[in-house]
Amino acid sequence: MDTTLGDDRPDAEGLSVESAETARRVREEIARRRLSRQALADMARISLSTLEKALAGKRAFTLATLLRIEEALGVSLRPGSVPVAPTGGDVAPEAMGAYARSAVTWLEGCYLTVRPSFGTTGGLFAYLTTIRWVAERACLGFAESGRSDSRFEQAGQISMPNLSGHIYLVTNEQGQYRLAILSRPTIDGGLFGILTTLEVGHGSQLVPAAAPIALRKLGDREDAPLGLVTPEMLHFAAYREMLDRSIEGDFARLHVPG
Numbered sequence: 001m002d003t004t005l006g007d008d009r010p011d012a013e014g015l016s017v018e019s020a021e022t023a024r025r026v027r028e029e030i031a032r033r034r035l036s037r038q039a040l041a042d043m044a045r046i047s048l049s050t051l052e053k054a055l056a057g058k059r060a061f062t063l064a065t066l067l068r069i070e071e072a073l074g075v076s077l078r079p080g081s082v083p084v085a086p087t088g089g090d091v092a093p094e095a096m097g098a099y100a101r102s103a104v105t106w107l108e109g110c111y112l113t114v115r116p117s118f119g120t121t122g123g124l125f126a127y128l129t130t131i132r133w134v135a136e137r138a139c140l141g142f143a144e145s146g147r148s149d150s151r152f153e154q155a156g157q158i159s160m161p162n163l164s165g166h167i168y169l170v171t172n173e174q175g176q177y178r179l180a181i182l183s184r185p186t187i188d189g190g191l192f193g194i195l196t197t198l199e200v201g202h203g204s205q206l207v208p209a210a211a212p213i214a215l216r217k218l219g220d221r222e223d224a225p226l227g228l229v230t231p232e233m234l235h236f237a238a239y240r241e242m243l244d245r246s247i248e249g250d251f252a253r254l255h256v257p258g
Contacts, residue, residue, distance in 0.1 A: 019060040025077045026069060027055055033073075043072035063155040063171075064130075064143035074136055092139040097161040101133055104140055104160065107167070107185075108132045111215040112224045113144070114243045115195055118209075124229040124239050129169075129215060131158065142169050146226045154178060167191065180213055183251045190242070191215040192251035210254065212246035 030040055037055070041048040046065055053059045061069075070077050090101040110130050117123035127147040134141035140158035147153050156171035156178075169180040182193035192214050199209035218224060225235050246252050 020057060022061055022066065022077055023055050023057060026061075029073050029075065029077070040069065040072065044068040060151055062145070062150045062153045064145045064153050067141065067143050067155040071134060071136055071141075089138050092160075096139050096157065096159040099140075099160045101138075104133075107140065107158075109217045111191070111217050113213065113215050114229075114239050115213045116211045116243070117228055118199060118211075120228060120230065122231060124236065124243060126224065126226045126229055126239060127153075128218075128226065148227045166193070181252070182213070182215065185217075189217045190245065192246040192249060194246070194252035194254070212243055212252055212254070214243045214246050216242060 026040075029035075030037065037051055038048055041051045044051075044065070045068055050059075050065060054061045054065070066077060092099045092101075108131055110128055112126060113129045114124055114126050117125045128145045129142055130145065131140055131142045133139075134157075137157065140160070141156065142158055143155040144153040154169075154171045156169060159168040159170060160166075161168075165184055167182040167184065169182065171178040176198070178195075178197045180193060180195045182191040185191055193212075194210055195213040196208065196210045198206040201207040225233075229236050229239050247254065
């Protein structure tokens with residue numbers, strides 16, 4: 001099981017104190033701005049039902065949903081988070097590669113994302129990663145969705161330095177980092193690389209872990225099977241071939257002692 005990536009199973013735990021505090025902050029912002037809940041849902045591009053359930057304490061805000069709400073309101077809502085000072089404009093901060101918005105529009109879109117399952121031996125795990133420009137932060141951002149373990153969905157910022165030519169998807173939650181290093185897109189639109197995170201070891205010990213990861217941009221109306229993918233499923237072979245390219249195509253290397 002992976003504390004950052006989840007164990008590929010739906011969340012069955014109760015809401016945390018942090019989730020309750022987040023809901024309270026959202027309600028305060030709605031009241032202060034005299035917004036209707038429908039208006040906020042429209043601004044954040046989420047369903048009213050999703051917003052209502054989170055505000056009522058019936059489900060936790062996923063990172064992807066909370067990121068959209070923060071962008072819509074222009075404030076940081078997560079307890080203990082440090083507000084990011086927006087730089088504005090169409091050029092990312094130098095620390096993220098100083099890339100221009102006009103130069104990275106090709107990367108925006110929704111991607112099928114495949115990695116090994118951390119809960120089922122021999123299985124794969126598939127979900128969606130959406131990449132788009134975040135005007136308030138003047139950089140590309142990403143958000144995961146469609147995960148059966150929705151409480152582990154990641155959202156963060158994208159760094160694209162010219163030095164390495166790679167794409168870095170970075171999550172920073174109160175100083176705890178999760179990083180995916182991806183290649184530039186192949187001719188067929190694939191992104192391949194390696195993912196680093198923390199996995200639960202013996203007891204509650206957290207152990208650094210790494211795995212290959214692959215992304216493929218989806219068409220406007222294209223659907224793809226998501227969740228746990230096991231060998232007996234029809235789409236397993238295609239997903240496995242997609243993931244294998246990360247290592248076999250030399251986009252990433254996992255070194256172990258011989």
